[in-house]
Amino acid sequence: MVKQNWMIIILCxxxxxxxxxxTDLFPLHRFxxxxxxxxxxxxxxxxxxxLKIFGKNWVPLKTGNTYMDESYLPFLAKKNIKNPDSKKEFxxxxxxxxxxxxxxxxxxxxxxxxxxxxxxxxx
Amino acid sequence: xxxxxxxxxxxxxxxxxxxxxxSESIIISIVSEExxxxxxxxxxxxSFQEKLEDIGVIGxxxxxxxxxxxxxxxxxxxxxxxxxxxxxxRNSIDNNSIxxxxxxxxxxxxxxxxxxxxxxxxxxxxxxxxxxxxxxxFIDTFPLEYYIQLTGILxxxxxxxLVLAKWKEKEIMPLLLTIFIFLTWTFLLxxxxxxxxxxxxxxxxxxxxxxxxVCRISIFQNTDNATQGYRIFQAFIWSCYFFSGxxxxxxxxxxxxxxxxxxxxCKFHATDLCVAxxxxxxxxxxxxxxxxxxxxxxxLQWRFPKWGYVNVLGGxxxxxxxxxxxxxxxxxxxxxxxxxxxxxxxxxxxxxxxKLVKSTKNQG
Numbered sequence: 001m002v003k004q005n006w007m008i009i010i011l012c013x014x015x016x017x018x019x020x021x022x023t024d025l026f027p028l029h030r031f032x033x034x035x036x037x038x039x040x041x042x043x044x045x046x047x048x049x050x051l052k053i054f055g056k057n058w059v060p061l062k063t064g065n066t067y068m069d070e071s072y073l074p075f076l077a078k079k080n081i082k083n084p085d086s087k088k089e090f091x092x093x094x095x096x097x098x099x100x101x102x103x104x105x106x107x108x109x110x111x112x113x114x115x116x117x118x119x120x121x122x123x
Numbered sequence: 124x125x126x127x128x129x130x131x132x133x134x135x136x137x138x139x140x141x142x143x144x145x146s147e148s149i150i151i152s153i154v155s156e157e158x159x160x161x162x163x164x165x166x167x168x169x170s171f172q173e174k175l176e177d178i179g180v181i182g183x184x185x186x187x188x189x190x191x192x193x194x195x196x197x198x199x200x201x202x203x204x205x206x207x208x209x210x211x212x213r214n215s216i217d218n219n220s221i222x223x224x225x226x227x228x229x230x231x232x233x234x235x236x237x238x239x240x241x242x243x244x245x246x247x248x249x250x251x252x253x254x255x256x257x258x259x260x261f262i263d264t265f266p267l268e269y270y271i272q273l274t275g276i277l278x279x280x281x282x283x284x285l286v287l288a289k290w291k292e293k294e295i296m297p298l299l300l301t302i303f304i305f306l307t308w309t310f311l312l313x314x315x316x317x318x319x320x321x322x323x324x325x326x327x328x329x330x331x332x333x334x335x336x337v338c339r340i341s342i343f344q345n346t347d348n349a350t351q352g353y354r355i356f357q358a359f360i361w362s363c364y365f366f367s368g369x370x371x372x373x374x375x376x377x378x379x380x381x382x383x384x385x386x387x388x389c390k391f392h393a394t395d396l397c398v399a400x401x402x403x404x405x406x407x408x409x410x411x412x413x414x415x416x417x418x419x420x421x422x423l424q425w426r427f428p429k430w431g432y433v434n435v436l437g438g439x440x441x442x443x444x445x446x447x448x449x450x451x452x453x454x455x456x457x458x459x460x461x462x463x464x465x466x467x468x469x470x471x472x473x474x475x476x477x478k479l480v481k482s483t484k485n486q487g
Contacts, residue, residue: 004208004341004348004351004352004355005205005208007337007341007351007352007355008201008204008205008208008355010337011204011334011337011355011358011359011362012197012200012201012204014330014333014359014362015362015366016197016200016201019193019196019197019366019369019370020190020193020194020197022186022189022190022193063245063248063249064245065242065245067242067322068245068246068249072318076252092251093251093252094251096251097248097249097250097251097252099248
């Protein structure tokens with residue numbers, strides 16, 4: 001067999017560069033997961049986006065895609081509710097994306113003991 | 124000659140280590156400045172601001188201090204691959220078998236492509252949230268659905284040609300189509316990742332697609348390289364496990380092996396089985412240790428191709444385990460099907476070849 005160093009170099013570049021640059025390729029293993037891990041169930045927060053359509057009761061936002069519902073949108077909710085500007089922007093984007101446009105949109109943050117609501121739309 | 128190579132690796136490793144060590148304090152001082160967002164860092168590393176908000180300057184400092192060790196891991200890995208790149212010929216795979224395996228790989232792509240297109244269709248509704256990856260900032264808005272469908276049809280066609288058409292190792296067309304497939308998957312996955320969160324569903328499949336380009340170029344250059352080319356394709360697949368193991372160790376250190384670690388993960392991904400196991404911390408620790416050991420030992424397949432049996436079975440247990448324990452992934456995950464390409468192949472034994480030659484002679 002012939003030695004082919006170029007193949008090894010490409011392999012090392014493909015995997016080594018993101019590893020060396022500490023990108024977000026492995027987001028769950030970021031510092032927070034281990035260093036600031038909540039000690040009890042009470043400290044675990046869940047984020048749920050809810051809608052009110054035609055003045056009816058609040059209903060959870062369902063896109064029909066598990067990843068979007070359980071992972072992506074709660075992740076965005078967590079990221080955006082801290083800052084008033086990004087919260088407003090996030091609310092607008094959700095409103096724009098929905099076919100049946102809701103009257104109001106909110107994020108409910110639950111940590112086991114209590115729920116906190118953050119209105120995203122209208123602001 | 125071998126000694127000389129060793130010296131080059133040692134010198135390279137040490138120089139890199141010291142450069143990164145010295146630059147640690149410089150990087151931290153740049154990060155500590157207030158107005159860094161308009162500077163070079165934000166251009167080179169767009170998610171930096173977010174990371175800084177998450178873990179603060181001290182956290183960033185801790186990450187910077189990892190760089191030098193990461194470099195050492197990387198140079199050691201490079202040395203390992205370089206040093207053991209030629210396994211004995213008895214472990215070589217015959218070209219015909221390799222070509223069939225390559226065809227099978229294209230079939231796997233055909234299976235998962237519709238799923239990716241469906242995911243993109245769902246994301247199309249949420250195009251307002253689309254934020255292109257830094258490397259693909261030229262795609263400023265999420266493309267219209269029919270553009271994606273057209274790309275999907277072209278990709279499907281190119282892949283189907285490689286499955287069905289008769290082609291030989293030295294032909295240029297399969298190589299060009301493989302490059303086209305790689306570029307198209309890159310484009311589609313860049314859209315898929317353009318929603319602020321990396322998803323690992325297609326990681327090993329895409330690594331395989333990347334590895335296949337390298338493999339095909341190698342075979343195109345010289346058909347004698349087929350085994351070596353296929354091994355590098357396999358290396359792209361097992362590297363996904365190895366580097367995620369390395370990342371876990373780099374980020375969490377010994378925390379990974381702590382007794383309550385399994386329990387903590389269970390809190391985030393609770394299932395009945397997980398909760399039952401976490402009641403006994405030792406079982407949890409054993410599972411965590413087994414998982415990381417499987418990942419970190421996966422490169423042994425490079426030196427000992429038969430380690431592929433361990434990788435395939437280990438990978439199967441790993442993925443089914445994360446699904447059943449934490450409800451992450453699923454039995455239909457592309458990761459599981461990609462494991463079949465790690466299965467080692469043995470050349471017909473010498474005795475079988477002799478029998479075959481004798482019977483052919485007798486018939487003649």
